[in-house]
Amino acid sequence: MRREVPLLITFITGVVFALSYFIPGGWLGQTERVFGDWITIVQAFAVWLGVLNLLKISLIKIQRKEHDWGYSVVIAVCLVGTIAAGMYSGFAPQFESFRDPETPFNFIFRNIFAPLGATMFAILAFYVASASYRAFRARNREATILLIASFFVMGGRVPLLDSIFMPIIDGTFFADFAGWIMSYPVTAGQRAIAIGIALGIMASSLRVILGIERSHIGGGN
Amino acid sequence: MAGHWIAVAINVVVGLTLVWVLVRTIQGRPIERRIVFVYIALAVATPLFMKLEAPLAETPEVQSIVTTIKELPPGSRILISFDYDPQSAPELQPMAEAFIKFAFKQRHKVIIMGLWPLGPDQANQAIRAALEDPSVAELAPEYGVDYVNLGFQSGNEFVIQGMGSAFKNMFPQDERGTIYDNIPILRGVTNFSNVDYVQVFSSGKPGTREWVQVAADRFGATVGGGTTAVQAPEMYPFLRSNQLIGLMGGMTGAAEFEKAVEELGKANTFLLSQMFAHATVIVFVIFGNIAYFRSRRRDASTDAPTPGGIS
Numbered sequence A: 001m002r003r004e005v006p007l008l009i010t011f012i013t014g015v016v017f018a019l020s021y022f023i024p025g026g027w028l029g030q031t032e033r034v035f036g037d038w039i040t041i042v043q044a045f046a047v048w049l050g051v052l053n054l055l056k057i058s059l060i061k062i063q064r065k066e067h068d069w070g071y072s073v074v075i076a077v078c079l080v081g082t083i084a085a086g087m088y089s090g091f092a093p094q095f096e097s098f099r100d101p102e103t104p105f106n107f108i109f110r111n112i113f114a115p116l117g118a119t120m121f122a123i124l125a126f127y128v129a130s131a132s133y134r135a136f137r138a139r140n141r142e143a144t145i146l147l148i149a150s151f152f153v154m155g156g157r158v159p160l161l162d163s164i165f166m167p168i169i170d171g172t173f174f175a176d177f178a179g180w181i182m183s184y185p186v187t188a189g190q191r192a193i194a195i196g197i198a199l200g201i202m203a204s205s206l207r208v209i210l211g212i213e214r215s216h217i218g219g220g221n
Numbered sequence B: 001m002a003g004h005w006i007a008v009a010i011n012v013v014v015g016l017t018l019v020w021v022l023v024r025t026i027q028g029r030p031i032e033r034r035i036v037f038v039y040i041a042l043a044v045a046t047p048l049f050m051k052l053e054a055p056l057a058e059t060p061e062v063q064s065i066v067t068t069i070k071e072l073p074p075g076s077r078i079l080i081s082f083d084y085d086p087q088s089a090p091e092l093q094p095m096a097e098a099f100i101k102f103a104f105k106q107r108h109k110v111i112i113m114g115l116w117p118l119g120p121d122q123a124n125q126a127i128r129a130a131l132e133d134p135s136v137a138e139l140a141p142e143y144g145v146d147y148v149n150l151g152f153q154s155g156n157e158f159v160i161q162g163m164g165s166a167f168k169n170m171f172p173q174d175e176r177g178t179i180y181d182n183i184p185i186l187r188g189v190t191n192f193s194n195v196d197y198v199q200v201f202s203s204g205k206p207g208t209r210e211w212v213q214v215a216a217d218r219f220g221a222t223v224g225g226g227t228t229a230v231q232a233p234e235m236y237p238f239l240r241s242n243q244l245i246g247l248m249g250g251m252t253g254a255a256e257f258e259k260a261v262e263e264l265g266k267a268n269t270f271l272l273s274q275m276f277a278h279a280t281v282i283v284f285v286i287f288g289n290i291a292y293f294r295s296r297r298r299d300a301s302t303d304a305p306t307p308g309g310i311s
Helices: A004-022 A026-064 A069-091 A104-135 A141-157 A160-164 A173-209 B002-026 B033-049 B060-071 B086-105 B119-132 B157-165 B208-216 B232-240 B250-260 B266-302
Strands: B077-083 B109-114 B147-152 B197-202 B223-227 B246-249
Touching: A004 A026, A004 A173, A026 A069, A026 B157, A069 A104, A104 B033, A104 B086, A104 B119, A104 B266, A141 A160, A141 A173, A141 B266, A160 A173, A160 B266, A173 B232, B002 B033, B002 B266, B033 B266, B060 B086, B060 B197, B060 B223, B060 B246, B060 B250, B077 B086, B077 B119, B086 B109, B086 B119, B086 B197, B086 B223, B086 B250, B086 B266, B109 B119, B119 B147, B157 B208, B197 B208, B208 B223, B208 B232, B223 B232, B223 B250, B232 B246, B246 B250, B250 B266
Parallel strands: B077 B109, B077 B197, B109 B147, B197 B223, B223 B246
Antiparallel strands: none
């Protein structure tokens, strides 16, 4: 039963969602909406599950003093601290909402979380530059085409090449050329990739719905 | 003005030091990555003090968003989904701020929501920035009447699907806890048929793709996108098929939007930084390739690999 029930749920929900796309009204549409609500509720619980799991793993690591347990202390303190700040901000009578500009929660969000998040993303620029210097080589024909295309896209998507060649070429020639690359070769490539992905998703979804693929319930074929 | 000339001088000096980098690279002694980091840091930071104007192209994908918003009659309802978090904020926040200012100035009603937990917080920041603008403050947009923030709802594309039946099912109350039916701006808003335009600011999944697949394809909503530069190429197939009416891609898209609505702001300032950063990366790629071809030629003539080369 532990295997049959999840397989039956997968089959029913999969068939309902697939059919309701083509027959949106009637009882199928109604059932699809109910299932949609269930998904929203289950996902909301999944967020809590994730939070609790992270806390549990961190606490175990701290208790056993495992390698780099100090980071787990930071995670646990930040997690509990932010939740506490959010709770206080939400229930304290002086605030209308926990997202009010004056709340401690909003202070943490604006002054700690937002700058840290932006910093993490910004670090990418440094690594991209370093990697480009050391590894982006015209080693063969394909790499050379990629290199030339990236030169025009990087220089054309921002007004770099147009600014440099302004005295010679009037207007936004390089920006238009980068736009052409994005609109035609890139779109064609993206469509090919999208169709390939879609076919792959359809095939694997069918395997899951029909119970051929069972790895998601913790078993093999 | 002094800051501008100091920044220009720094860039000239830094540009000259690149000759040293080229010589070292050709000699097979590449510079350390920490030095590359310094170049990038200077390329990003110094343009913030410069007052330069770069030529910007007018692309149909951005102009189409501007035209659509302008053609809507005042009082039209615009739904904006904030599907990103602070990591992508440097790129998406300027376009969100410019868009909200423009929507307010056109006297449209703005309904905000988020499929990412931190999206509504980004929205609040954008709203606050818009309200600080004197021309928007003059119009005194009122919460609940001219704009509302419905907050975050979990469920990814299923939230959009649920909204196709009834917004109220997915957002029974706004982020301040006001019941849906008691919010004036939402009176008469049942589903996508009561919204005139949907603008999505996104940096991943769920994002613009999901809005196109569900809101546009299934429920016929008019959807425009605003994405990070990395995500933009994935959206071009939707543009070509008119499933997406317009797209602001990265900082360039945001800067072009600001220019098109005559609202020069952060995006135009940050674009200069991005331009210098791109220039730095291109220069390093060229240097690396010069060294690579020289070492290949040297290897071919001596028939032995060069020690210390970076190829």
